[in-house]
Amino acid sequence: MKYPGGIKKQGSSSINYANRGMNFEADINVTNSYYINNDIAVIYKKPTPITINKVDYKSRVDAVITEAHFNTPSTTDYNGIYKGKYIDFEAKETKQNYFPLSNIHKHQIEHLNKIVRHGGIGFILVNFVKLNKIYLLEAEKLCSFIESNERKSIPIEYFENYGYLIKPKFNPRIDYLNIIDQIYYGGKL
């Protein structure tokens, strides 16, 4: 059986995840495409929020933005629908053995809090690059840590105790909906 890049499958341990940290966003996008193409869920990454200052209309169909600025995001990067439920999450990575809270904007945490209050499913995906581990942490757990702590970072132990480790797979690569199934629908891990 052949896989993209000519890698032969020799068991799941043969997957090279050494560079996965660099491709975290790409892997999530590929995962979301898998969900959409297989009619499992409709979840997209939002475009980068920018303010457009100047546009050069070279022709009727071709406009080029010649000056724009990045905005601070007021929401998270990903949202969509799964099994009738609203899904909302932010994906972050860290090279540390802890998750610095400076990695996530205050607005984004407030946004996730609102989502949960309105009956949606909110979480963060954190890629611990050096540990080669990706955890899903529910927004409720994220918020309760922040409310009950003065700490500026969340230790890995908190993820181990209250989060969910996402097992590496070929396809979908980062199968976070498997965890959502487990939490909300009593599915198998």
Next chain:
Amino acid sequence: MKYPGGIKKQGSSSINYANRGMNFEADINVTNSYYINNDIAVIYKKPTPITINKVDYKSRVDAVITEAHFNTPSTTDYNGIYKGKYIDFEAKETKQNYFPLSNIHKHQIEHLNKIVRHGGIGFILVNFVKLNKIYLLEAEKLCSFIESNERKSIPIEYFENYGYLIKPKFNPRIDYLNIIDQIYYGGKL
């Protein structure tokens, strides 16, 4: 009682909607802000999808995009959550007494179709500028028109018969969730 712009309220008929067509997107954004600020719903406009080609990093904090292109949207402009339900819609305006289907991308119609299939609420808001009327048309009705017709535009009568007229209000300006309440939760019109 004073209103922004120094307009005195003399009854709801005194609202000047003559230029509303020009401010349709702004009015929807104000409406969404009202919903968020009053903790009614969490619905945002997605940023404009672009491909960034060149970024000038003038300083550590200030990056300027110097070349970017607009992408064709694969989803709709607005999504979020209301009463635990996933909400997804596209807003369009027309100066005609009909809605040209060329105004909405095929991808967007397919997207709305998926949303409905996955248990979400999908619709379009159409502002008939000259008629000074805004209609909400459910994705199901939009799709069934397209499937059963060869026509390249939807006549206003279809909106009158199968859509919902949004009554003008001061705040929220375009109260589309009032219609959603009516359709899905048996609320009053």
